[in-house]
Amino acid sequence: MPTTMTSKGQVTIPKPIRDALHLIPGCAVEFSINAQGEVVLHAGKPGTAEAAIGDRxxxxxxxxxxxxxxxxxMALLRGED
Structure with a gap:
């Protein structure tokens, strides 16, 4: 599944990968390089994003x-007298 990196170094994780790793917005992810030089994406702890949002x-x-x-x-914010 090819993807393109932006000028800021950002990439979109393809939906099948996000689904397989149960990634949702706000999830922590970790990248590593294995012995074969391949990049490996690791999902953060399950439920971390939901707990952080709820707790906040x-x-x-x-x-x-x-x-x-x-x-x-509204009168104060708009400067109305």
Whole structure:
């Protein structure tokens, strides 16, 4: 499955490979070179991405201490008097 590298060194991992390794956006991946000089892609720990996303939002859910009404906040942000 050929792919093309961008000027930033980025490549798209083909969907069959992503599916086989159960990769989702945010998953950690690791590259290595084996004894034959081939690049090997290793998937990160299963469930790492889902846990990180869930934990990040759960950690701050319900912690806002400013009681703004939407109209008041929009007026402040827009500079309305």
């Amino acid at each position: 939002f759960e950690a701050v859910r319900g912690r806002a201490d400013i009681k703004w009404r939407t109209d008041d906040l």
